[in-house]
Amino acid sequence: MASPRHIKVASCNFELNGNGDHAKWLTMHQRLATLRPTILCRQENVGHARTGRGSTLFGESKRILQLAGELGPGLGSTALYYDPQVFEQITLWDTEWPGWLLHPTAMTLRVHGTKDIDLVAACGHLSYNSAAKREAQADDVARFPDRVETYKTHNGKEVRRKLPVLAVGMDCNSYVAPDRLVPGELPIPALADIMDLPHRAHRSYEIAPGQRVMDSRPDRTLLTAGLEDVARHAALLPDGPGLAAVAPTVDASDTHGPAHRVDRVYATNFLLPAVAHVEVVDMKGLSDHHTVVVTYDLDMVIEVYRDRFGLAA
Template sequence: MMTLTVVCWNLERNGKGDPALRRAGDEILRRLQPDIVLRQEMGDADAKGHTVFHEQCQALGMRGVLGPGSCTAILYNPSRFDLVRDWSDGRGPHFVLPPTAITLRLKEAGPDALPFNVISYHLAYASAQQRQLEAEWLTTWADKGWKAPDGSHRVLPAIIGGDNNSYPEPGTEGDLLLPDLSAIKDQPHRLHRSRRGSDGVRVPDTEPDHTLRTAGLEDVARHWANSEDGEAGALARTVNATETHGPDSRIDRVYLTPGLLPAVTGVEVHEVPLDVSDHHIPAITLGNSTFADALTSYAPPLART
């Protein structure tokens, strides 16, 4: 079965200004053979007229869109996708680290297929309230109307992934436990990763996850772990435990709109050496034919203007 692979990676400061580390990161991605890459912490990628970013695209044989301020980026396989729109004019002033948002069309799905939105984001590091605001605005890309070839107005499917700087809501068997805040020794970090509960006691921040799922988006790792063919490894850590910053955590997550979930055929987390980056790589595999069907069936038929 032909598949599509979507990966999401916060390569620490895009290699921390070290070309050798960037090349190591490129090689890790190349081995995963991705069709779509959601990147965060692009760092110096805008130096010298986007030269670094273009070099990274060329190294992977991909094309890409670098978001404002080099905070985020999306790379895609040009043999499989056409770029329909870059939402650079629609991101708004609501993000500390602006997301990259584009609309792609799957070539194999044919001319009557809907395109779909792809968003790479990096939620604010230091403010739970800001993260909640940003998560609310992210949901707008799961609500974009589009005129389908049959003349009807449809909502575009969406793939939305990034560094959440917060935790998934508990309740999924096999998921990592929320940290005991007292185990986070770095006091500013403890503040950054928590919010005050209704009783005034600080609790780990899970609000962005709750917000995205309230809007109908589904955490793909949670979905796959709960599916008949799924595996608990989908819920593996994406950030390692440290003495100062607390236990293993699943900070990096990818969300899909519900119509794309039947296309999921696998979710893995590929661990990255800590001398390359402080984040690991969630990788989502989608069945090509099922994904194409989701773009041509126009289900559910929700009318939008």
């Protein structure tokens, strides 16, 4: 039996893209290259641009990573890279949506060697300071599993399908819903755990006069839209990575409080059988966020996809 074809999706928030320190920028991109991602979701791409000096830097990043890629609209502070030997870009989405400071980057990608295995991949960075904006932005992220395409089944019938999301990698700037924590996973911070008062306001919202709760609404919205937290799924597998999959992606700090898992990858729920592994890669010394890496069995993605939509092999 042939061994499975594994692909990796990585989500990396590289603090201010190195903040002008080219040596750090280079080290981070070389480190990411060693992970051999097939899709890379990058947040905080300060200094990358489509034209001028920023385009040279963005081009250099693609050469180091050996990936193709696109920047999001506006400031270009999100980017999505992909391996052109595995995927063909069909569509770069227009995501210049109102209400975003850092607009998402999203693509429809087709698996090479197929005529109809089309998947959505995206990168997002929800608002740092506003729970209300994050709630609205999560509603926008729910557009990703809502893209409709017309196709023909194996018996020639023409029907419409909603494209599944292979991965949305995000800095969510919010928490997993408390009732969805994996047993043994670190709890979300309590309001009193956050010593920095502005950050208390950033990460919570008022439900009654004087009563604030920690923000987990984006997680709930995406779950409702059929997008699952892939790390949570992997941690609960009988032979999976366990709590390593749901390790904190932000370390404890004076401003943000206890360590917690703010960076997450979401996928359409029916693709979850294709998840082979999830890990959190330590980026201490390079960034204030660690990197989430999801490994998929690509052949299983294709098999599940074809079964779901009645496509011929």
